[in-house]
Amino acid sequence: MKVKSFYDEISSTFSYVLIDDDTSKCAIIDPVLEYNQYTGNYSTVNADKIITYINNNNLKCEWVLETHIHADHFTAAGYLKSKLDIKVGIGEGVKSIVSYWANIFNINNDIQKAEKIFDKLFCEEEIIKIGNLNIKVINTPGHTLSCISYYVEGIIFVGDTLFMPNAGTARADFPGGNATTLFKSIKKILSLPSKTKIYICHDYPKILGKHKCVSTVGMQNKNNILINSNVSLSQFVKLRTLRDSKIEPPKIIYPSIQVNIRNGDLGKQESNGKKYIKVPIQPL
C-alpha cells in the first residue's frame, strides 16, 4: 500500500491517492478544483496533476472518496469522473446536507436526491475494496453531518475532523456541526493504536516552511492543542465554541457548498451560455 499526497496552496488542502501495490488499483481522496472568487475562473491544475500521476504509474483509479462536503474549496470529483472511469462516494449524512442547502439556495427543483448525485453513500463500517485493500468507513460527524473517515491497514484519512496537533481540530459551527459530536468522533479515532497514521485534509500553519499532512494517534493524544488525552468533553466544547465564535466563515462557503452538494457540477448553462453561482442575502 502506498499513499501519495498532493497539496493545493490556494485552499491549503491535501488530496491523496491511495494505491494497492499488488494490483495497481487506487482511489483518490478529497480532490480539489481551484476556483477564483474574484474572477469567477476555475482551473483543473490539481486534478490534472493527479491524472498525470495515475497515468505515469499505470494505475487504475476506481473511486473518488470524499471525507465530507467541503465549505472552503470546490471538489474535483465531477471533473475526475468526466476523465476517468470512477465512482464517487461520500458519507450518507450528506442526504441532510443536500436537503438543507437546497432550501438555502432555492434549488429544490433543480437538484436530485443525494442518492442520485453521488454513486455511493457510505454507512458506518462499510467496506470499500480497492484491489486487495479493504477500506473501512468510520462515521466521524461533528464538523459536518457528512464527515466520515477511511481506515485501512494502520492508516486513517480523517478529512477535517483533526488537523495537525499544533492546529487542533476543524470548526464545529457549520449548520449540522456540533462540538460534542466532534469530540466523540475524535475520541473514536484517537482510540486506535497509537502508531496509527492520521492523514489530514488541511494544514494551515507552516512548520519550518513546510506543510505537513500526517501525524499519529500517539502524537495527537499527547500534543493536540484542543483535544489531547488530558482534555475533557466540557473543556473541549468550551475551547471549540470560543474559537468558532471568533472565526469568519470560509470566503467561498456559498460557492463551495453549492457546487459540492452537486458532486462538483458547476451548474446549468443559462440562455447566454454562462453558468452562475448563487450567493444568498441574509440566508440563515
Ligand SMILES: [Fe+2]
Ligand atoms: Fe471541511
